[in-house]
Amino acid sequence: MATPSKPPSTSSGPLNPKTTHREFFGFPGAVAVMTTTVAVLYTWYFSCNERDGCQLPLTFDRWKHIIASATDFHAYFNTQALKYVAMWWAWLAVLYFILPARTVQGVVLRNGQRLKYPISGLTSLLVTALTATAVYAQNGLGPFLWIAEHFFELAFASLVFSTLLAVFVYLFSFRHSSVERENKPVVMLALAGNSSNPVYDFFIGRELNPRLGSLDIKYFCELRPGIMGWVLLNVSFALKQYAQQGCVSAAMWLAIVPQIAYCIDTLLFEDKVLTTMDITTDGFGWMLAFGDLTWVPFMYSLQARYLSFTPVHLSTEYTVFIALLSLCSFLVFRLSNSQKNAFRTNPNDPNLKHLKFITTKSGSRLLVSGWWGMARHVNYTGDWMYGLAQCLATGFDTPMTYFFSAYFLVLLVHRNYRDECKCREKYGSDWVTYCKMVPYMFIPYLI
Template identity: 45%
Template sequence: RLRNAAAVGEELLRYFADLRGLSEEDLDDLRRETYLALASTNMALDSPRRAIGYLNPNPNPHPNPNPKTEPQPMVEYEFGGPAGAVGVMVGLPLVIYGLYFACGADTCATELGALGRVTEGLTGDFGGLYSAYAMGLFMMWMAGQVVLERILPGEAALGVELKDKSRLSYVLSGHLQFWATLAVLLFGAVEYADADGDLRFIKFTSLPLSLIYDHYLGLITASVIFSFGLSTYLYATSLTKPMVKLADGGQTGNVVYDFFIGRELNPRIFDFDLKVFCELRPGLIGWAVINLGCAFKQYENLGYLTAPMLLVNLFQGLYVWDALYYERAILTTMDVTTDGFGFMLAFGDLAWVPFTYSLQARYLVDHDPGLSSAALLCIVLLKVVGYTIFRGANSQKDAFRRDPNSTTVAHLKTMDTKRGRKLLISGWWGVARKINYTGDWLMGLSWCLLCGFDTIIPYFYAIYFGVLLVHRAIRDDHMCGQKYGDDWAKYKAHVPYAFIPYVF
């Protein structure tokens, strides 16, 4: 009877597809969505996992011998699977601590002795890694960012269409939150001046931001603890959610891997979107604030700010501001539309970004790179070139996605695909398939160059980010190949280079 019902359902789907003039590929998408919806409500199929197995183009050749037990899920791991997930969850915190201990106020080691400094720092005074005061500062920071996100007005926007055909709503107030945060930190302290006991005036001044530098290690630990705690909450709550709410990659059935990669696609507390909030607000703005704390510390030590410190704050502050000003673009990124919210994104947003990306500012507190005016000018020009490429490419892509007939992009050449979508093959996107990544990396290199050439450690960002972008490009290429099929090969013939024309 079940097979007969499935056959009738297939005929209905094909009848509907013929009425709508759908292609075979669109019919496949419709078939998948229909069976997933049925599976999520326990209709027609006895197991959601069996729905995935039924729809998998390469079904398991060894069916479950006991139909009463849950069949083994079809698994496609990333990042090396469960073992790789464990390695990342252990390794990334160690990298953050390693950068802290290897590059301190007295020296920034580049030789093998740096490993000894890291080992000594992690094991010599283990209790020194944690500070209740720093934990309190971190929790106050997170709470403050939540409050600002809740109270600030912003532009209403809808996310992409989800599996159940719904679209989540968002309030884009990140740009305001950036400036509101800086206003509170730079003018939020009140000083009373008086003469002979009589109050004369009130002065608004900055909070003691140099405390950030002083408690840097404790803040790292606080961010690590919070990230693991948030990831545990996300995994636990995802177990009660219907299948239609879960990310495709986070349903392997392996607890460790799913904890790492993230199960639920858009976890929310009422209308508070946890993933989108963490993606841009506390970590990204926190990065800019840590840089400010380092600048305050340098001024406290020297009585002035060096040109590299000013420039690294300006360069990276612009980068953060840009991301928040164009916040709408985040709603169509893979992080939001495809990946579940688990340890990978939570730790990356809240610990990795603020405490590895601020390495250059922390280095400059105690080290003078001795750069000439000519060198500084060249670095500024590199930053301008990188930002021009990055912003030009991203703005062009976003304008095309919103309205392909807009006057700003209507003149660009496109390629039709069987899915009905057009792909840009001219303008910035005719230069290279990931030309925005190229601009992004050039900006990052300019930050590192501000630290001079005495040690390679401040160049960690440029090295790591280059590897990350290559991995992300390969991952995107694989997913687009699956999505567009032969059309993707044709597109790559039009735009053969990924990052740099005639090079890579």
């Protein structure tokens, strides 16, 4: 009798090939990004707060103060904050399981499978908002003021939690790594996360879709704890301003209403995230864990935090200008994305018959008219201008509140580069033809 052959290792098999191209220049880039993002989180808090004001640390004394504050571990490590961060994650995870949800299939994976995802983010936000309202009715402003006053303790707790989560999913990705069932790997690795360099793989994310039962950890973290935490922080800072000044200023409304609307819009179109690179391509490692759970809520709420302790008075004309800029840029973002999603879903829809497209050799259709005839990434333009309007609401006394806009510009340019590389590889000469027909990336006739 022939001896059965040993199952091939899926850590380097045909479905889980070794990583050939490392993002962010590999190991040194991974270390640099992890170090820099945490340093920015610290710097933007310890140089922009109620006690010290909000100015860039351009002097040695300011840096000395920041370093001394940042290394005073006992001053901001708060076990209660860590407990609340864990409870927040667990609360939303419970809602993920128990709330009624529409089930949607993701894209086809390399092994031919399609994972199922519950679409219930907006319902989770609604239930959480109703719960927060009940907490307010029972306890008044106290719990929300605690959140605003213990902002950095919560941020540090979130950093600890997201790092522990990244350690867990990294170790979890090695389960049954040498077993295949029906020639399909038990663990599907991300193409960029199988480099055998533990630091880089930990950073970029080794497993593509880590799951605990039906809880897809990456999908869950992508839109729920961080996005809803951003809303909670903004509301808490607005209530802090109300408690201290007796009103919520126009500047605060201009900053938080568009951000809350953006969060609601994201959850309203939750199923669309299933076709983004974060879900289809990237693994879930420290980069996404920290980005989703810590960076988004605690850096993106900077405008509201600044306005909670800094009076900013805007003229009527300037207020109207920012409101119009927010509205117009949001419409560019939403209408362009909606047109693309509608065309992907049903390109034969009679409402889309006026749109022109080219058909690639792969069978895909690329729009060359409508919003997508203006620029290849016109949605990024609307997205960036929407964020800029929120920064403009903080006035011009400090450049620190414009970090959101500057960072988002870098993020979108990098994402554009990744999109262009992916499309160039996928469509080949058809992409060259498409670029000639739609020559601008962001703004028609300019860029």
